[in-house]
Amino acid sequence: MTQTRIYLDYAATSPLRPEALAAMLPHLEGPTYNASSLHREGRRAKAVLEESRERIARVLGAKRKEILFVGGGSEAVGLALVGIARASAGRHVVASAIEHHAVLRSLDLLSEEGYEITLLGADERGFVDPEHFASALRDETALASVMYANNEIGTIQPIATLARMARRRGVPFHTDAIAAAGWMPLDVEALGIDAMALAAHKFGGPKGVGVLYLREGTPMAPILRGGGQEFGKRAGTEDVAGAVGCATALEIAQAEQERKLARVAGLRDRLEQGVAASVPSVRFNGGEPRLPGLSNCSFPGVPAETLAVKLDLEGIAVSPGSACTSGVAERSHVIAALGTADAGEAIRFSLGPPTTQEEIDRVLQVMPSAISELRRT
């Protein structure tokens, strides 16, 4: 018997959109050339690359030259943090304690290099306090970085406010928008940010493709050096197919935003209300505003990994914490920062555009007995 699977881990990765694949295929099937070659084949590849860059710039309200293609979200984040900090005279960086590991581990690297790091806590609802943020900024602050939306609990930070405060102090502001992309407006002028990291596979683009928006005039020391690709800011032969797939997926994900928001949030609320009504002592982590597809909940006495395995056997794919610790379920640093639940007991449901009411209802059918079984043992 083939089990019908229910995938509720869209925050870990979203399947490649058929439109993105269709846009990529001509550049995979037909010979793709080196976009840095000067001959006709190279110039054609270059034209496709630059058109993709232009399309992404348009979605972000940015200039073409402010869009850098990189090898993934982690590289985009690392390049922003390490690159901007190293290009600055200041030796102090401000970030939040609930950032993704790509940010936190990059901060470790900077710390090893002698930078002082100020990590701002989050309140128990999962938000960074703008006043704390403002008071952490100093004359020698090289960079401030706060994620747009949290990848584990979905809380949406007041990015425009924080960016304005940073600008007033002359501090470059980066936001990790990897979890937010596809769900939130990404206009860089409205947000007022200087750098923003995106990962294509989180919004239906291909894996191995990231984008770093870098405001014109923001100094940045490249990490990968070699050929002069990406305006001299990131060496490596350009992945034209990946760039096209990324641009196509981003356009669609952002265009369909309004249409999908209410529907997905409705399903998520149905899930939370159903769980609250049928499972004793559940705690939902993270306050509003939240990403519509995200629900993070804790069931006291039930280790998240055990619950995730149980649900997996029932045909439901969810994530204990986040997926990005490479096959290892570790205690969530995000939940730990909130201080309201056991960091080893938080389960993330993440819904995507394809999620159906039938899937949610099936989850609601399974949850009460799953939790009570696990609580008995």
Add this chain to the structure above:
Amino acid sequence: MTQTRIYLDYAATSPLRPEALAAMLPHLEGPTYNASSLHREGRRAKAVLEESRERIARVLGAKRKEILFVGGGSEAVGLALVGIARASAGRHVVASAIEHHAVLRSLDLLSEEGYEITLLGADERGFVDPEHFASALRDETALASVMYANNEIGTIQPIATLARMARRRGVPFHTDAIAAAGWMPLDVEALGIDAMALAAHKFGGPKGVGVLYLREGTPMAPILRGGGQEFGKRAGTEDVAGAVGCATALEIAQAEQERKLARVAGLRDRLEQGVAASVPSVRFNGGEPRLPGLSNCSFPGVPAETLAVKLDLEGIAVSPGSACTSGVAERSHVIAALGTADAGEAIRFSLGPPTTQEEIDRVLQVMPSAISELRRT
């Protein structure tokens, strides 16, 4: 009228092999999941990733855990150089002056960080002298790096000899094998190397995928930090489709080596003999042993870029120097290091497995008049 194009720039990039695309498609069309997720979908993606890693390890005679997937050749090179140097107590690095820019610019980065760099010259035939190499090694040498085959002139360096010398001094040895892959044996034990960089798109794999072979026990400080992917050595959600495409292309490229070597070298020799017989004062750069598909020649009085543009208009795609300087034809540092020809006058023809005798004969038809025209003006 559609012009039949003749592509003789396989060293810039090789089209994706149909077998590689076929292997990738199920992981692009079907939903690809996050290989670090613990659920069934994630474990399946992980299995495909690890099988790809195993296949590459088998081709290289390496262990599975010694194969790291990265975002391209430049990243593989940068990670080897910067990562190994930073993990060492020594502050001295040895390399050759004819390395690719990915190596040379990474050395610039290390130099900025206070490392002392010894750049070994090449003789006029394009070879690094093993005795010079050995005498450059010191107790505090953190790393030695010499490319397997040069990407502009094709000269094949005595890697096994150099690696043996490095090992005798306890110095980790890295080779940039990006130009050599597909044409030369890559067995890491026979070569005796500690690290080796590969770029998938140079041997018929996808762009945006690189491999770093890193011998077990070789200390390396990761550049991209975040999730614990790639054994904690390179953060970022794994590009499963890219890994499969890379493994498939590498297996085929290495398996067909013997079969294609003589044929391609024969066509290359036909090209060189034909040019020598029909064009006055041509100089071929780089001695033997050379990659079979590479021919680098200089026509005194004829700027390489002008000739490349002229040939492009005649339907022939070649490269002035290498492609990797992003649309800018700059004077070749490799030819400059040889000191035997004008560094602005070197043209690279690079043949691939699909190259035909008809294509070579068409080039030979065009060359004499093209050169004499350009020499007149």
